[in-house]
Amino acid sequence: MPDAVLAAERAHLELAASCLGAMRSATLATADAGVDAWASERLGQARAERPRSLAADPGAPAFFGRTDTAEETFHIGRRHVRDAAGEPVVIDWRAPMSRPFYQASVADPQGLERRRRFGFADGALTSYEDESLTVDDRPSALLREEIERPRSGPMRDIVATIQPDQDDIVRAPLAESICVQGAPGTGKTAVGLHRAAYLLYTHGEQLARSGVLVVGPNRAFLRYIEQVLPALGEVEVDQATVADLTARVPVRAQDPDDVAVLKGDARLADVLRRALWRGVTKPRDSVQVPLSGRRYRIPEERLRRYVDDLRRAEISYGAGRERLALSLAEDARRQKEEAGGSPTDAETRRCARSAEVRAFCDERWPAVDAAALVAGVLADPSVAGSLLGVDEQELLRRTPARSVRATRWTAADAVLVDEVAGLLERTPGYGHVVVDEAQDLSPMQCRAIARRVGAGSMTVLGDLAQATSPWSVADWSTTLTALGRPDAAVRPLTTGYRVPAEVLEFANRLLPVLVPGLAPATAVRSEPGSLRLRPVSVLGPVLAEVVRSAGPGSVGVVCADASVEELVAALGLEGVDAAALADDGGEPAPVAVVPATLVKGLEFDHVVVVEPAAIVAAEPRGLHRLYVALTRAVSSLAVLHRDPLPDLLAG
Numbered sequence: 001m002p003d004a005v006l007a008a009e010r011a012h013l014e015l016a017a018s019c020l021g022a023m024r025s026a027t028l029a030t031a032d033a034g035v036d037a038w039a040s041e042r043l044g045q046a047r048a049e050r051p052r053s054l055a056a057d058p059g060a061p062a063f064f065g066r067t068d069t070a071e072e073t074f075h076i077g078r079r080h081v082r083d084a085a086g087e088p089v090v091i092d093w094r095a096p097m098s099r100p101f102y103q104a105s106v107a108d109p110q111g112l113e114r115r116r117r118f119g120f121a122d123g124a125l126t127s128y129e130d131e132s133l134t135v136d137d138r139p140s141a142l143l144r145e146e147i148e149r150p151r152s153g154p155m156r157d158i159v160a161t162i163q164p165d166q167d168d169i170v171r172a173p174l175a176e177s178i179c180v181q182g183a184p185g186t187g188k189t190a191v192g193l194h195r196a197a198y199l200l201y202t203h204g205e206q207l208a209r210s211g212v213l214v215v216g217p218n219r220a221f222l223r224y225i226e227q228v229l230p231a232l233g234e235v236e237v238d239q240a241t242v243a244d245l246t247a248r249v250p251v252r253a254q255d256p257d258d259v260a261v262l263k264g265d266a267r268l269a270d271v272l273r274r275a276l277w278r279g280v281t282k283p284r285d286s287v288q289v290p291l292s293g294r295r296y297r298i299p300e301e302r303l304r305r306y307v308d309d310l311r312r313a314e315i316s317y318g319a320g321r322e323r324l325a326l327s328l329a330e331d332a333r334r335q336k337e338e339a340g341g342s343p344t345d346a347e348t349r350r351c352a353r354s355a356e357v358r359a360f361c362d363e364r365w366p367a368v369d370a371a372a373l374v375a376g377v378l379a380d381p382s383v384a385g386s387l388l389g390v391d392e393q394e395l396l397r398r399t400p401a402r403s404v405r406a407t408r409w410t411a412a413d414a415v416l417v418d419e420v421a422g423l424l425e426r427t428p429g430y431g432h433v434v435v436d437e438a439q440d441l442s443p444m445q446c447r448a449i450a451r452r453v454g455a456g457s458m459t460v461l462g463d464l465a466q467a468t469s470p471w472s473v474a475d476w477s478t479t480l481t482a483l484g485r486p487d488a489a490v491r492p493l494t495t496g497y498r499v500p501a502e503v504l505e506f507a508n509r510l511l512p513v514l515v516p517g518l519a520p521a522t523a524v525r526s527e528p529g530s531l532r533l534r535p536v537s538v539l540g541p542v543l544a545e546v547v548r549s550a551g552p553g554s555v556g557v558v559c560a561d562a563s564v565e566e567l568v569a570a571l572g573l574e575g576v577d578a579a580a581l582a583d584d585g586g587e588p589a590p591v592a593v594v595p596a597t598l599v600k601g602l603e604f605d606h607v608v609v610v611e612p613a614a615i616v617a618a619e620p621r622g623l624h625r626l627y628v629a630l631t632r633a634v635s636s637l638a639v640l641h642r643d644p645l646p647d648l649l650a651g
């Protein structure tokens with residue numbers, strides 16, 4: 001006989017589904033008629049987005065939890081559901097009323113007597129679990145199941161199981177910029193995305209105008225996370241890499257590490273500012289400008305004042321140039337008025353656009369092309385003066401290409417060009433930016449992101465132990481300063497939800513060398529047998545056998561970048577269909593051979609790390625890279641090696 005509680009909950013689920021259907025039809029039926037064309041268009045857009053967001057993830061059940069106080073019961077789900085009378089049927093997980101679902105504990109029940117979680121199979125409600133908040137109870141089995149479920153495909157939301165320390169970060173006030181230092185698998189990415197969804201819900205109007213941006217390390221990563229926000233009903237969040245944000249010039253070359261480090265140094269911002277403003281020069285003579293048929297002379301000292309005042313003003317270079325032209329036209333206008341004339345605004349504007357005024361501005365405040373300016377600095381870094389040492393200037397120096405367009409730009413150059421573009425024109429800012437894998441950003445990349453936040457706030461996510469870029473730092477202050485948020489609180493997350501204890505403890509052997517003093521994470525679960533170390537003499541057959549014998553879920557074979565092709569071929573020879581994971585955001589194959597430099601942020605049910613020594617040897621921060629590779633597994637990690645393991649792991 002079916003449980004009466006289950007039957008009642010299923011009835012509520014059906015009610016919620018039909019109410020949601022009615023809400024959807026009502027939204028679709030509303031005509032796009034606003035007070036004017038613009039309003040109608042905005043209304044139309046908003047309406048187009050609403051059904052999309054209501055329809056997002058239609059397979060997802062309308063609720064996943066329930067809270068009971070002495071008087072009331074609330075079902076908690078991914079979005080509000082109301083009945084025809086407007087009464088709540090499901091409460092959005094982001095509403096303040098839902099907070100006790102995430103935060104209540106026996107020590108602090110927050111008014112709750114009971115928390116109920118639901119289990120689903122193929123969209124059908126199949127189980128429930130009650131947790132008393134008045135007496136100590138066993139840990140939730142449904143929670144454990146959710147954390148352990150096999151992974152396949154892209155990342156999923158964690159709304160049903162957000163943990164109290166994660167919830168604190170998700171619901172932090174919009175004005176607060178936060179830096180989350182979290183060990184692998186502690187849910188940083190998940191928390192950042194849920195925070196974006198929470199902020200959009202709580203401050204919808206404000207953020208709808210300015211927008212929310214998520215910055216990730218590469219396209220493979222963005223592809224992995226791209227479903228999470230739409231599943232939460234948020235379809236309007238921009239997701240980009242730093243390379244996307246700074247794509248003003250085509251990147252066709254790569255810098256050696258030492259050059260990339262220098263180009264990423266915050267002092268380059270000062271060098272570029274100096275190079276730009278050195279083009280603005282003191283007027284040396286008076287000029288004559290035309291205004292409605294007459295010419296007016298503007299004396300040198302007034303011209304100097306205009307230039308000086310604008311240089312001191314807190315405006316962009318481009319705006320300063322426009323304003324200088326206007327200052328000259330206004331001067332002529334005042335002269336004409338003093339002589340009894342009354343020039344119109346149109347005549348004054350025409351004066352500002354006259355050949356004489358333009359010629360003056362071109363000479364004293366010349367138009368600048370961002371790429372050309374950077375090319376000029378690289379061709380002659382002496383403009384840096386005392387800002388850079390002589391040896392550093394030489395490191396930057398590059399023989400100029402035939403033309404700016406022919407320059408073989410690097411990724412670090414693109415960030416410099418973007419810096420100059422930001423000096424020329426103000427970059428529009430988002431209301432909130434989530435920055436993932438922030439430990440890998442150079443100060444100049446941080447500035448490129450900070451420019452896009454304006455007065456908004458940031459959620460900065462990262463792990464110093466996973467810092468693999470040549471400019472990586474050992475603490476957060478440099479990064480937060482370059483992000484323009486030096487006072488952001490650094491909050492730790494230390495409970496690992498991805499990796500079984502056996503695997504995490506193995507990887508953590510590297511920690512004292514990676515970041516001395518950094519607290520290791522503790523795994524929420526242990527899985528005996530999840531770690532296997534296999535010395536091999538011939539790799540192919542063993543690798544194929546390990547891949548074949550992996551249980552259900554995704555498989556990632558992680559190796560040094562240079563070995564990817566060889567391993568895809570070796571697996572092919574053994575009859576295993578595997579494909580290399582590419583940085584184009586394409587869908588990963590069920591068995592993906594992953595270059596170690598692309599694996600950050602990703603996870604697989606079963607991970608095979610091939611030849612750790614080669615991963616370590618491939619780059620200066622290879623040991624950090626190995627730590628990243630060893631912490632990607634949800635269920636099992638096999639380490640295959642011909643060469644000896646690094647000492648710390650072998651011990």
Ligand SMILES: Nc1ncnc2c1ncn2[C@@H]1O[C@H](COP(=O)(O)OP(=O)(O)OP(=O)(O)O)[C@@H](O)[C@H]1O
Nearest residue numbers: 158161162163184185186187188189190497498601
């Ligand atoms: N509260 C939770 N409930 C269920 N699953 C969770 C929870 N928190 C995190 N996870 C899961 O743990 C895994 C790791 O999360 P996530 O990728 O956000 O961690 P991370 O800290 O960004 O890891 P890394 O530093 O390795 O990139 C994901 O599969 C995520 O869904």
